[in-house]
Amino acid sequence: MALGVSVVLLSALFVLAGAGYPAPTSPGPDLADPDVAPADLAGDHVETGGVVIATDPVIIEITDGTTTQQLPVENVPAVAVGQDIIVDGTLTTDGTLTATRDSTVVREPWETTYMYAISLLGALFVAVRIVDGWRFDPETVTFSPRDTPLRTRYLSEDEASG
Incomplete structure (x- = not known):
């Protein structure tokens, strides 16, 4: 429930931030328009x-x-x-x-691509950390911390067998 509320609040803050900067009363001419000299x-x-x-x-x-x-x-x-x-x-x-x-x-030109690539990499890192440390219980529809993180569980199995 808390995670859902946090996501909704974060989304609302994004909308509020966008609405907080109104467009100028006269956005100015579109110089790409062929009718504008x-x-x-x-x-x-x-x-x-x-x-x-x-x-x-x-x-x-x-x-x-x-x-x-x-x-x-x-x-x-x-x-x-x-x-x-x-x-x-x-x-x-x-x-x-x-x-x-x-x-x-x-x-x-590469700076925009770099910005999106780094953002995607950061988002993947956060997603992996969430999957590693948290589990979803569909019966109670809740997230709870894992007793043993996945990385620890799989690393200890590999070390025991090797």
């Missing part, structure tokens, strides 16, 4: 992200899954072709995004 938004503050396709000048490719736009960006830290970048800045009259250097995020 960056030059028409001169002076506007935007936040966007994409993949760096050129470095002199820096040009990023912005996509929304169906359409793709290219946007020149200036005032960014050192980047390389293929890196993911999230920029925050002001559009100029020629359609260039002047980035706020302090809020620019540059990531290698």
